[in-house]
Structures are given as structure tokens and as C-alpha cells.
Amino acid sequence: MAERYAVEMKGICKRFGSVVANNQVNLTVKRGEILALLGENGSGKTTLMNMLSGIYKPDSGTISVDGTPVVINSPEDAKRLGIGMVHQHFKLVDTFSAADNIWLGVEKAGMLLKKDRYANIEEMTRRFGFDIDPRKLVCNMSVSEKQTLEIVKVLYYGAKLIILDEPTAVLTVQETEKLFAVLRRMRAEGHSIIIITHKLNEVLELSDRVAILRKGEYITTVDTATTDEQQLTEWMVGHKVTLNIDRPVVEKTRPLLELRDLTIRSDEGAVAIDQVSFYIRGGEILGVAGIAGCGQKELCEAIAGLRPIEGGKMIHKGENIVGLSPQAIIEKGIAMSFIPEDRLGMGLAPSMSITDNMILKNYKQGKGFFVDRQSGRTAAQQVIEDLGIVTPSTETPVRRLSGGNVQKVLLGREIKAGPNVIVTAYPVRGLDINSSYAIYEILNQQKRAGVGVLFVGEDLDVMMALCDKILVLCHGKVMGVVHANKTSKEELGLMMTGALDLTHKYEDKPAGIARDTLIAEEEEQ
Amino acid sequence: MNNRQPLFRVVKKNQVDGRKVILSYLIAVAVALVLGAALLALMKVNPLDFYSKMITLGIPGNRYPARSVEGFIRLFVPLLLVSVALSLSFRMRFWNVGGEGQFIVGAICAAAAAFLLGDVLPTPLVLLAMVVSAALGGGLMGTIASALKVRYGTSETLMTLMLNYIALYLLRFFGETQGAWNIFLTDDSARPRFETFPDSAQMPTIEIGSFSLDVSLLVVVVLCVLVYIYLKYTKHGYEIAVVGDSPNTARYAGMKVGRVVMRTVFISAALVGLAGGFYVSSAGALSTSVTNNVGWTGVIVAWMAKLSPVGIAVTSVLITVLQYGCQVASTTYPNIDSNFANLLQGMILFAVLTADFTARYSLVWRGANKEVSA
Numbered sequence: 004m005a006e007r008y009a010v011e012m013k014g015i016c017k018r019f020g021s022v023v024a025n026n027q028v029n030l031t032v033k034r035g036e037i038l039a040l041l042g043e044n045g046s047g048k049t050t051l052m053n054m055l056s057g058i059y060k061p062d063s064g065t066i067s068v069d070g071t072p073v074v075i076n077s078p079e080d081a082k083r084l085g086i087g088m089v090h091q092h093f094k095l096v097d098t099f100s101a102a103d104n105i106w107l108g109v110e111k112a113g114m115l116l117k118k119d120r121y122a123n124i125e126e127m128t129r130r131f132g133f134d135i136d137p138r139k140l141v142c143n144m145s146v147s148e149k150q151t152l153e154i155v156k157v158l159y160y161g162a163k164l165i166i167l168d169e170p171t172a173v174l175t176v177q178e179t180e181k182l183f184a185v186l187r188r189m190r191a192e193g194h195s196i197i198i199i200t201h202k203l204n205e206v207l208e209l210s211d212r213v214a215i216l217r218k219g220e221y222i223t224t225v226d227t228a229t230t231d232e233q234q235l236t237e238w239m240v241g242h243k244v245t246l247n248i249d250r251p252v253v254e255k256t257r258p259l260l261e262l263r264d265l266t267i268r269s270d271e272g273a274v275a276i277d278q279v280s281f282y283i284r285g286g287e288i289l290g291v292a293g294i295a296g297c298g299q300k301e302l303c304e305a306i307a308g309l310r311p312i313e314g315g316k317m318i319h320k321g322e323n324i325v326g327l328s329p330q331a332i333i334e335k336g337i338a339m340s341f342i343p344e345d346r347l348g349m350g351l352a353p354s355m356s357i358t359d360n361m362i363l364k365n366y367k368q369g370k371g372f373f374v375d376r377q378s379g380r381t382a383a384q385q386v387i388e389d390l391g392i393v394t395p396s397t398e399t400p401v402r403r404l405s406g407g408n409v410q411k412v413l414l415g416r417e418i419k420a421g422p423n424v425i426v427t428a429y430p431v432r433g434l435d436i437n438s439s440y441a442i443y444e445i446l447n448q449q450k451r452a453g454v455g456v457l458f459v460g461e462d463l464d465v466m467m468a469l470c471d472k473i474l475v476l477c478h479g480k481v482m483g484v485v486h487a488n489k490t491s492k493e494e495l496g497l498m499m500t501g502a503l504d505l506t507h508k509y510e511d512k513p514a515g516i517a518r519d520t521l522i523a524e525e526e527e528q
Numbered sequence: 529m530n531n532r533q534p535l536f537r538v539v540k541k542n543q544v545d546g547r548k549v550i551l552s553y554l555i556a557v558a559v560a561l562v563l564g565a566a567l568l569a570l571m572k573v574n575p576l577d578f579y580s581k582m583i584t585l586g587i588p589g590n591r592y593p594a595r596s597v598e599g600f601i602r603l604f605v606p607l608l609l610v611s612v613a614l615s616l617s618f619r620m621r622f623w624n625v626g627g628e629g630q631f632i633v634g635a636i637c638a639a640a641a642a643f644l645l646g647d648v649l650p651t652p653l654v655l656l657a658m659v660v661s662a663a664l665g666g667g668l669m670g671t672i673a674s675a676l677k678v679r680y681g682t683s684e685t686l687m688t689l690m691l692n693y694i695a696l697y698l699l700r701f702f703g704e705t706q707g708a709w710n711i712f713l714t715d716d717s718a719r720p721r722f723e724t725f726p727d728s729a730q731m732p733t734i735e736i737g738s739f740s741l742d743v744s745l746l747v748v749v750v751l752c753v754l755v756y757i758y759l760k761y762t763k764h765g766y767e768i769a770v771v772g773d774s775p776n777t778a779r780y781a782g783m784k785v786g787r788v789v790m791r792t793v794f795i796s797a798a799l800v801g802l803a804g805g806f807y808v809s810s811a812g813a814l815s816t817s818v819t820n821n822v823g824w825t826g827v828i829v830a831w832m833a834k835l836s837p838v839g840i841a842v843t844s845v846l847i848t849v850l851q852y853g854c855q856v857a858s859t860t861y862p863n864i865d866s867n868f869a870n871l872l873q874g875m876i877l878f879a880v881l882t883a884d885f886t887a888r889y890s891l892v893w894r895g896a897n898k899e900v901s902a
Contacts, residue, residue: 309779330782339780349780352773359766363781366766374766 007070009034009195010055010086010164015064017050024050028064028221030214032164037186037196039210039227041203043239043435047219048199049091052166055197056088057081082108087157088166093149095141102137105156128155132188146294147178154185164195171205175294176463176496183209203232204464215239240436248443248468250487251451256285259455260306260337260424265315267298267305267479275301277479278315283424283455288446290470290487291459294499298479299459300341303428306457307339308332319424333364338422340413342429350413353402357383357394360401361416386415390445407438414445425449428459443469463492477501536891549887556883560876567868573861581860582853594739600852601745602810603820606631606803608844609748610826612755613799615835617670619759620772620792626673626688627800627823629695630666634801635808635818636699636712637665639725642809643711646726654728658805666801667794669695674793678786684793692823696816703816712814722814731809744806751799756837768792800826828877832884850876 012030016023025047032038042048053059055066057078065072068084075081081088095104102124124137135151144152150170157165167186171179186196186209200206206213207227215222215238222238261282269275275298283289293299304310306317308329317324319335327335341349351360362379369375383397390411394404401409410430417425427446431439446456446469460466466473467487475482475498482498483505497503565575585600587593610627617624638658645654673687702712704720714723733740759765767788771778778785800823808814829847833839854869 307780328782329780333782349774349776352770352777354773355769359769362766363770363777366763372763373761374763376761 008032008067009069011067011070012051012055013065013067015051015054015061015066017047017054017059017061023219025054025061025216026219026221028216028219029224030221031224032195032197034163034195035190035193036211037190037198037209038224039206039213040197040199040216041201041206041213041235041239042216043201043218046216046239048216049168051216052088052168052197052199055081055164056086056166082160082162085161085163086166087160087162087164089150089153089157089168089170091168093153095149095152097142098140100138100140101135101144101152101155104141104152105137105159108156108160124155124159127159131155131158131185131192133185146296147174147181150174150182151185158189158194162194164197165189166197166199168199169201170198171200171202175499176492177500177502179205202462203235206235207232236436248440248465249447250469250471251447253286253451253453255287256453258282259285259320260457261316261318262306263316263318265302265305265317266313267301267310268313269298269301274313275479276305279476279479279481280315281474281481281484283457285423285453285455286450287471288450288456288458288469289484290466290473291457291476292463292466292473292495292499293476297476297499299428299476301479302476303339303341303426303459306332306337306426330367333420336421336423337426338417338420338424339426340417340428340430341426342410342413342432351401351409354400356398356400357387357392357404357412358397360412361386361419363416364420382416382419386412386419390415391441407434407441410434410438410442411445414442418445418449422454424455424457426457426459429461430458431465432461439465463495467492467495475499480504481506536893538889539892540889541887549884552883552887553880556879557876560872560879563875564872567871568864571863573864578857578861578864581857583849585849585853586856586860592738594737596856597739598742599856600848601742602807603852604844604848605742605744605748605810606807606820606822607825607829607848608752608841609803609806610800610822611829611833611840611844612752612837613796613803614826615830615833615837615840616755616759616768616796616799617793618830619835620768620789622674622677622789622793622796623685624670624673624688624793624796625685625823625827626669626691626797627826628819628821629688629692629823630669630797630800631804631807631819631823632692632695632699633669634662634666634804635814636695636702636804637801638662638805638808639712639814642725642729643723646729649728651728651732654726655731655809658729658809659802662805663798663802666804667798669801670793670797671790674790678789699814699818700816703814724813725809729809730812731806742810744810748803748806751802752837752841755799759837764788764791832880847873 008031010032012028015025015028017025028047028051030051040048040052050059054061055075057075057080060076066075067073068086073084075084096107099107102121105124106120121137128135128137133151133155135148135155141149141152154165170182174182186198190196198210210227212224212226213230213235214224215235217239263280265276265279266274267276279302281289291299291302301310305312308327308331312325315325319337324332324335352363358376358379361382362374362376366374380397386392387394387397392404392408392411392415394408401412404412414427414430425446430442430446434442446458450456458466458470467490470487472484473487473490473495474484475495477499478501482501482503485494485505494503498505561579565579568575568578585596587596590596610631614624614627638661641657641661642654645657649657669691670688672691673684676682676687677684702710703722706713706720712722714721732743734743759768767778767783770781770783771785771788775785778788803822804818808818825847829840829843833843850873851869854872855866858864858866858869
């Protein structure tokens with residue numbers, strides 16, 4: 004008899020309309036192993052896992068649990084079969100305590116909430132070595148605590164197979180280490196784990212085997228010990244790509260944009276950016292690293308004039324631009340592009356055509372009452388050709404384009420305007436490797452042209468390869484500015500969590516503050 | 529294994545074929561007409577006769593065919609203008625359901641101008657004053673809602689809805705309360721009754737044979753073309769599209785979103801008020817049922833036409849044929865009153881909206897997946 008798998012998926016097909024998300028995919032997980040599911044964006048990883056957790060149903064193919072064929076119609080069915088999924092976006096009730104969130108999903112909970120549920124859950128978390136207070140409200144939890152809670156939740160429901168969808172995307176290096184320790188402990192107890200990820204180093208570090216999908220097709224499953232980064236990448240993207248991101252050396256000019264003691268409040272009124280000072284020179288890419296939600300969004304919005312500034316100065320070419328309207332800041336040549344989680348929220352009008360999106364920032368130019376679409380169409384044509392945007396025509400609504408092309412439209416428009424400072428947040432969010440490299444190349448071109456680029460990013464590896472310097476934010480404070488080629492991921496990770504503070508290390512010589520950039524003095528020389 | 533699944537699921541179709549949509553509309557109308565025919569047959573009326581009268585507006589065999597066309601135009605003009613005006617707001621996702629109120633206020637303002645200036649100024653100036661005050665009155669009604677929304681983030685749907693009733697009861701108040709101050713009522717009658725307008729406040733007509741063409745029709749058609757151009761080719765129209773699509777993006781692009789909202793809602797409401805002004809000027813008097821529900825029908829027309837100006841023109845014609853045709857046809861049969869016209873209208877609209885839904889969504893029945901996978 005063949006080896007018994009904890010879960011076996013065979014010949015799974017799933018289509019959404021005309022799009023084939025999964026085609027003849029096979030996947031097996033043994034008991035007590037960690038399987039990494041690897042693939043580019045849109046390769047069907049999440050779809051496949053959603054079928055295992057009962058959110059979708061396969062069009063064809065079979066799923067077996069412990070050798071018995073099963074039909075999974077709903078997440079409840081999956082739960083009964085011992086399959087639990089931790090989604091990328093947590094499914095927790097913010098105003099409930101940890102214990103109540105767990106109890107929410109317990110079947111036959113009875114009419115009354117018993118006090119001993121706290122003890123119950125506490126005992127269980129201790130058994131697995133989790134660090135979580137059952138009485139703590141979810142809204143007071145950090146991201147990693149929420150994730151731990153999600154894992155505890157599925158374990159509490161008796162899951163034998165746990166699926167994690169990009170669990171490390173929101174974690175710092177240290178938190179990731181902690182998560183991996185938990186996962187290894189669970190493996191030792193005989194649980195099976197499937198972890199979806201983009202990050203090859205994590206795959207190699209953690210998993211026993213790797214399954215690879217490419218464009219909905221099943222490629223192969225290999226033992227992690229027998230493979231390496233290069234080979235996995237080739238399977239993933241289908242052909243050899245260089246993993247090196249170019250970092251051209253360009254002569255830097257004087258600072259184009261300087262922030263001094265800038266303080267900004269978030270929508271909730273909390274201080275989001277706290278006395279931040281830094282500067283961007285022309286011809287350099289300054290990376291901004293930090294855990295999600297530590298002030299990046301507020302910083303970008305403030306630079307673009309979209310958010311009131313509480314205190315401090317923003318000096319652009321020797322002129323304070325605090326309090327200028329967004330329109331005036333655009334005219335100064337400061338371009339801001341921010342890719343939010345939904346990718347379309349800010350910067351593009353999704354149901355309007357590429358042409359219409361091209362003229363978004365300059366439709367007011369030109370005399371008269373009418374919009375000049377002809378020049379917009381020419382610009383759209385130009386950007387489509389320059390950046391290789393795949394689209395039926397310039398009149399296609401942006402919403403219909405794929406993620407990479409949408410982001411190219413956005414960046415293309417910003418560059419077209421000939422800015423001298425580009426602020427770009429998460430420009431490769433959700434993009435596959437090829438599209439990402441295209442975006443990096445666009446940014447490098449701008450750098451060569453003497454533009455100052457502020458790159459707010461997520462992936463530390465990319466930032467260390469692409470940026471000249473990296474500024475690390477933690478809870479709205481600058482932890483320091485380091486040279487990208489002289490730092491390490493560990494150092495950045497420590498700074499992101501606030502464990503290492505270079506700015507205030509030497510009180511007499513604050514790092515990251517542009518002491519030499521009193522622009523008036525420079526101009527005198 | 530628990531095999532419980534919902535009986536059916538609603539799935540949005542990826543591709544919507546334009547021809548199929550139109551076909552399903554036609555089928556829907558046919559179904560509604562067949563149902564109506566069954567009702568007519570029950571009441572011993574020949575459905576074919578009734579329907580042919582309805583579609584031809586009772587013109588064949590009518591001694592005064594011109595009157596029928598004039599009646600048609602009188603219903604058509606306000607509906608077209610109100611629908612186009614509302615679509616301006618809707619494109620910006622500002623849910624202006626205050627058409628009724630804006631229409632009434634426009635009508636009251638026009639009437640006030642007519643009574644105050646009608647005997648003083650020459651006809652062109654009186655008409656101009658009526659038109660301008662109607663537009664301003666309607667526009668201000670809209671501005672109440674838009675200003676509150678922009679300043680305090682109130683819901684425009686609730687505000688415009690409630691303002692409808694304020695306008696309606698204001699009109700009733702003017703219609704029922706006698707007093708020396710009340711310029712809207714006639715002095716000749718002991719009971720409160722609306723005064724008819726002075727001749728100088730009557731909408732002029734162009735006589736073509738026995739048919740007199742209401743000038744407001746020409747004005748409204750021109751206005752609709754202007755709105756079309758405004759939306760499609762101007763900077764303002766572009767701003768409306770961006771604000772409607774994504775207010776964040778608009779802000780980011782340096783647009784003053786509040787200003788765009790205020791401006792557009794003012795124009796939208798002013799056009800609705802204008803429709804009210806035109807209507808009373810053509811009718812020559814106020815009445816408490818002055819709107820003929822056009823503020824609501826306009827919402828339906830704008831949505832059925834998917835906010836496209838051309839679609840709105842076509843839909844308005846069809847809806848007016850239905851409304852007016854039903855009225856005319858039911859007057860020829862003693863056992864059918866105008867309520868049947870309303871019933872038939874309701875059935876047709878309901879059927880078309882259902883068809884619209886089925887053309888864009890499909891139902892997946894329980895177990896359908898198995899057949900696919902087999």
C-alpha cells in the first residue's frame with residue numbers, strides 16, 4: 004500500500020469564469036511535516052488552499068483525508084475534518100477578547116458563557132507554548148499576537164492540518180523566528196502544516212518539502228534538503244532570472260527634499276510620525292523600512308499635502324512646503340504614488356480609462372473649459388510602449404488590467420510628469436518577480452536621471468539590494484538611517500522592532516539628521 | 529458527510545452581452561404585457577385594442593391628434609430633464625433622491641415670480657425671471673443636502689428624502705391657507721384654490737398647423753445635449769467622473785472634492801428645479817400634485833439607462849409612452865380607470881428590472897457543480 008497522507012489532493016481543477024485558477028493540481032501532506040507552497044502571485048496557491056478549507060469547491064478532482072475521499076462543502080466541514088486555515092487577513096472580532104474570539108466558533112457552546120473558558124484556553128496555550136493572554140481584547144493586540152491567536156483558534160478546534168497564508172508578510176524578523184519555533188513544535192506534535200509564502204529563504208529554512216505552482220499548473224514537489232534558491236526560482240517563474248537587483252552608482256546632488264522634526268497625526272488622532280527628520284538627495288533611492296502601519300502611510304500623505312502637519316518643516320529646494328495644497332505640491336515636481344492593500348484606492352480612478360488616468364494630475368492645464376484628451380491619449384500610448392503595459396487599448400478601464408499593469412500605469416504617469424522627487428509606497432505590492440524587476444528598473448532609471456526617490460517597501464532583501472540608504476521607522480520615530488550595503492537584515496529587524504535605536508545612540512551626533520543640509524549655506528558656497 | 533448547501537447562489541456574470549440584455553428587456557416587457565392582457569381579458573376588454581391604443585397614444589381615429597401629442601410632450605419634458613439632472617448627481621455617487629422636493633421648490637419659485645412680476649414686466653423678462661428663480665430655488669434645495677454632507681458628513685439620501693416632504697407640505701400650506709399675503713391663491717373663490725398664471729407667464733408655443741409645440745421641449749433637448757457635452761468633454765465633467773469613481777484619488781490629484789460635490793449637486797438640483805418651473809409655466813397653474821412623481825420616476829429612468837444621456841432620452845420616451853398611452857387607453861373604456869395604467873406600469877418596470885438582474889447575474893442551483901464536474 005502506498006504511503007498514507009494526512010491530506011491528498013488529486014487532479015484539482017478550478018476555474019473562475021474563463022480564468023483557470025488551478026489545473027490538474029496534485030498536493031500531498033504527510034503527518035508531522037511542514038510543506039511550503041510556493042508560487043508567484045496569481046499562480047493559484049490561495050485558491051487551492053481555499054478549496055481545502057471549504058471556501059471554494061473544486062470543479063473536478065478529489066480530496067482525501069487520511070486516505071478517505073471527502074467532500075468539503077463549507078469551512079465547518081473542513082473544521083470537522085481537522086483542517087484549519089489562518090488567512091492573510093485575520094478574521095477576528097476586534098472588540099472581543101482572545102477567549103471570546105475562540106469561543107465564537109466553538110460548536111455546541113451552549114447558551115451561557117462559562118467563566119472557566121479563560122482557564123480552558125490558557126491551559127491549552129501553555130501546552131503549545133504560546134504567549135497569549137485570553138482576556139486581552141483583540142484591538143489591543145499587535146499583529147503577531149493576532150496571528151498567534153488565529154493559530155490557537157484553529158488548534159482549539161482540533162485542527163490536524165494547519166494552513167498559513169503568507170504568515171510572515173506582516174511580521175518582523177524576530178517575530179518570524181518566534182512563529183517558526185511554534186510551527187516546528189507543532190510539527191513535532193504530529194500536526195501537518197502548509198505554509199504559503201513568496202520568500203525563498205523561509206521555505207529553505209522551515210519546510211520539509213516544497214510544492215510549486217506556476218500559473219495554476221502544478222510543477223513539482225521536492226524535498227527541501229535537495230534543492231536551493233536558484234532552482235526553486237526557476238521552477239516558480241519558468242526560466243532563469245537574475246536575483247540581483249541593479250544598484251547603479253550615480254553622482255548625488257544636494258538634498259531635494261528635507262524633513263525637519265516633522266510631526267503628523269493619524270486619522271485616530273494618535274501621533275503617527277514623531278519628530279522625523281531626514282533628507283533625500285537627487286540620484287539616490289532612500290528606502291523606508293518598518294512594520295506595517297508604523298507611520299508610512301501618514302508620511303506619504305503628508306509629503307503629498309493630503310494630511311495636515313502638526314509640527315516641523317518640509318523643505319523642498321530651499322522652500323518650506325508645509326501647508327501647500329496637493330495641487331501646489333504636484334506643481335513643485337513632487338510625485339507621490341501609494342499602492343494600498345486593495346491596490347486601487349489612491350492614485351487611480353479604477354473604472355476610468357488609461358487615458359483618463361494619465362491626465363489625472365494635469366487635466367487642468369491647457370486653456371478653456373474642455374479636457375484635452377488627445378494629449379492624454381498620446382501620453383497613454385507612450386507609457387504603454389515604454390513600460391510594456393499589456394492592455395487592449397488606451398481606452399481600457401484600469402480596473403480590467405492585471406495588478407502589474409495597473410501599477411505600471413500609476414508609476415508611468417508619475418514619471419511622465421517629470422518629477423524631481425518620487426515618493427513611492429509599496430510599488431511592487433502583490434506583483435510577481437518579473438513585474439517587480441520592471442518596476443525596480445523604472446525607479447533606477449529615475450535615479451540615474453537625478454531624481455530623488457523615497458521607496459517605502461516591505462521586503463528587506465529587495466530594499467537592501469535596491470536602495471542606497473535605508474531609513475527605519477518604528478512607531479513613527481526614526482530608528483536610524485543606514486547604508487544599504489553595510490547593514491544586515493538582523494540589524495534592520497532590530498531597528499524595526501525598536502530594539503536598536505541608532506538615532507539616539509550618540510546624543511551628541513544624531514544619525515540620520517541632515518546637519519550639513521542647511522540649503523541656504525550651500526548656495527552661498 | 530454533511531451535504532447541506534444553499535438552494536442557489538447568485539453569481540455575477542463576467543461578460544454581459546449587450547444584445548442579450550436588450551433581448552431580455554424585450555422578453556420582460558412581453559411577459560408583463562401578457563399578464564396585463566390576462567387582466568384586461570378578465571375585465572372583458574380586448575387587450576389588443578387596448579395595447580394598440582396605448583402604443584399609438586390613441587392618435588388614429590382621434591379628432592384632435594395634436595392634443596395627444598401635446599399631452600405626451602407635457603409628461604415627457606419634465607421626466608427627461610429630471611432624469612438627466614439626477615444622473616449628474618448619481619455619476620458622482622451622490623444619491624440625490626430629492627427630485628420631488630427640488631421640483632416643487634422650483635415650481636413654487638417660478639410661480640412666485642409669475643405672480644409678482646407677471647403684470648409688471650414684458651413676457652420675455654417674466655419668463656426669464658421664472659426660469660432663473662426656479663433654477664435657484666431647486667439648486668438651493670440641493671445645496672442644503674450637499675453642504676451638510678460636505679461639512680458634517682451627513683447622509684445625502686436621508687437629507688434629500690426628508691427635504692421632499694418639507695417641500696411638499698410647504699406647497700400644501702400655500703394651497704390651503706388663505707391670507708392677504710398668499711399670492712398663490714385666487715381671490716375669486718371662497719375656498720382656497722390656486723390662481724392661474726397671468727398670460728405673460730405662460731410658456732410660449734410654436735403653432736404648426738393645429739399642433740402647438742411647447743417651447744420648453746426645445747429648451748430641454750438643448751439642455752440635455754449640453755449636459756452630455758458637460759459630462760463627457762469638460763474639465764468639470766472629468767472631475768465628476770473621478771470624484772464618483774474614487775474620492776481619495778480625486779483628493780490626491782489636487783481636486784477640491786467638497787467644491788466639486790457642491791457645484792455638481794447645485795447644477796443637478798437646479799436643473800430639476802428648472803423642470804418644475806417649465807412645468808408650471810406650461811400648465812399655467814400650481815397644483816399639489818404638480819410633480820406627477822417625476823422625482824421618483826426620474827431615479828428609475830436614470831438607473832435603467834445606466835446613467836447614459838442617450839439611454840436616458842430613449843428610456844424617457846418609452847416610459848412616457850407607457851404612462852401617457854395607458855392614461856389615454858383607459859379613458860376609452862368605462863370599466864378601466866387610470867389605476868390600471870399605474871398597475872401595468874408597475875408590472876412592466878418590475879419585469880424589466882428583473883430582466884436586468886437576470887442578464888447580469890445567474891443563479892447556480894444546488895448540485896449544479898456535480899453536473900459540471902461529472
